Amino acid sequence: MSMTAEKNLYLRCEGDTNTTEARKQWYRNLNSPQTEAMLEQDSEYFLHQSMSTPCMNALAAANGIYIEDISGKRYMDFHGNNVHQLGYGHPKVLKRIQQQLIELPFAPRRFTHQAAIDCAKKLTEIAGGELDRVLFAPGGTSVVGMALKLARIVTGNAKVISLWDSFHGASLDAISVGGEACFRQGMGPLMAGVERIPPPITYRGAFPCEDNSDLHYADYLEYVIEKEGGVGAFIAEGIRNTDVQVPSKAYWQRVREICDKHNVLLIIDDIPNGMGRTGNWFSYQAFGIEPDILCIGKGLGGGVVPFAALITKDKYNQAADISLGHYTHEKSPIGCAVALATIDVIESEKLLDKVKQDQDYVSERLSQMQKSYPVIGDIRGLGLLWGIELVTDRLTKTRAHDAAEQVLYRCLELGLSFKVSQGNVLQLSPPLIIKREDLARALDIVEQAISEIVID
Known part of the structure; x- marks a missing residue:
């Protein structure tokens, strides 16, 4: 394998790489001098x-789906x-x-305001249970950092267990607990005390099991906790987002029991999948x-501003003398207002129920495709988050990168954009507001593109 091929294979862990011949052909097919000029300017000014x-394309508008x-x-x-x-x-x-x-565009730290209070209260309501304390931050990566700090304070233990192939953000602390090597390469020493374990994958996992x-x-997980000692937290996505890995209910309930038994805080990273994508407010509720x-x-x-939150339990309100976040836009009035509006739309348009109905439709459509096209090795998903894994052979499960x-790129030609993860998984995550006819049309495009696959 050439060095270029090895590099492309390496970069595919998170998303479709932009260094292949297929991407170069995509640029040639754009046939737009204005787009070419903008991409050259982007390449000139950005690190x-x-x-x-280089970017894939240049956008002028975004509206609806x-x-x-x-x-x-x-x-x-x-x-x-x-x-x-x-x-x-x-x-x-x-x-x-x-x-x-118009009312309040910014709130300096040390001041609160009604939008922040209302937003925090509403988040505790939709999270339910004992999750009744909140902190805001400008983005998800920052929230992960706050969670790791809080776990150290609460448990007195600094070690963290995470999953291989996981993604928790791109800052140094987040890539330290993340499981994708493409983000850590060349970074040198990272946060100490992180142990990674294999994710619960039944299709091509590290520990295959005949009964799936x-x-x-x-x-x-329990074995590592007991052997390692000093573990304060286990951090994981409720559902692996990029290549869509959905653990069983039994797995998560067993994890909850293990964390309780060993005084390990369970941190669920629902940054990509929260706010209704699974048909629940948050994935753990499934x-x-x-x-x-x-x-x-x-x-x-709301698809407009960066805004994130940490939600935890009152009994973990133990960091009064430490700044867990201390961000300039800590209680952003705009962020709080957008979050409240987002929750209102999900409730008023009954999107959680709609997503569950859409789930049944997508599952049926993809199951039919899998029966028709041998290149589809596996389909998996929940709500409006789905992965289609393409393989060159169903027995060997060899990843079909080229396919x-x-x-x-065929779907892009036909008017549908999505990402590819792990080099061979088509990840489909449409807006929750999508109408059934548009969802059907999108799946028609996917099927047409799969039916046209040419394997050398």
């Missing part, structure tokens, strides 16, 4: 980074960096922003458990 430079490039071509957005639960520019969200801008059970992954600390963000900002790229 280059993996998976972002669509993004629109400067040539006027529209794409249904089934990626959206997971901020687009309400799509883009929802009128109720924009109206609330305008109102807040994933309980032994939870047992391994598994009948409650975390000690919940991290949310992305969709909380996934063919499908991605």
Whole structure:
């Protein structure tokens, strides 16, 4: 394998890489001098980074379920960096922003305001149970950092267990507990005391099981806790977002028992999947458990502003003498207003019920595709978060990287945008507001692209 091929394979852990021949062909097919000029300017002024430079295209508008490039071509957005639960520019969200801008555009630290109080109260209501204390931050990565600090304070233990292939943000502390090597390469020493264990995957997991059970992954968590000692927290996504890995209810309930037994705080990172994507407010609610600390963000900002929150229990209100966050926009009036508007839309439009109905439809459509196309090795998902894993052979489960790229760029040609994870998993996460006819059309596009796959 060439060095270029190895690099592309390495970069595929999080999303579709922009360094392949298929991406170069995509640029050639854009056939837009204005787009080419903008991409060159972007490359000139921004620091280059993996998976972002060069950009894929140049946008001029975003509205509802669509993004629109400067040539006027529209794409249904089934990626959206997971901020687009309400799509883009929802009128109720924009109206609330305008109102807040007039009343109180910014609140310095040391001051509170009604929007912040109302937002915190509402978040504790939808989280339910014992989750009744809140802190805000400008973004999800910052919330993860606060959660790690709080776990140290509460337990007196600094060590953390996380999952391989997990993503918890791109700051130094977040990549320290993250499980994707592409973010840690060349960074040198990171946060000490992090142990990673295999994620509960039944399709191609580290510990295969004939009955497709994933309980032994939870047992391994307990093994590491007991062997390692000094563990203060276990951090994990309720559902792995990028390549859509859905653990069983039994797994999560066993994890909850283990954490309780060993005085380990369970931190659920629901930053990409919270705010209704699973048909629940938060993903852990689908598994009948409650975390000690919940991290949310992305969709909380209504597809407009960056805003995130940590939600925990009153008994962990133990850091009064330490600044867990202390961010400039800690109680952003705009962020709080947007979050309240987002929750209001989800409730008033009954989106949680709608997502559960959409789940049944998508599951049936994808199951039929899997029966028709041998290249589909596995389908998995919950609510409006789905993964289609493409393989060259169902027995060997060899990842079909080239086929996934063919499908991605063909779907873009046909007006559908999504991301590819792990090099071969088509990740579909549409806005929750999507109408059934648009959802059906998007799946028609996916099926057409899969039916046209050419494997050399």
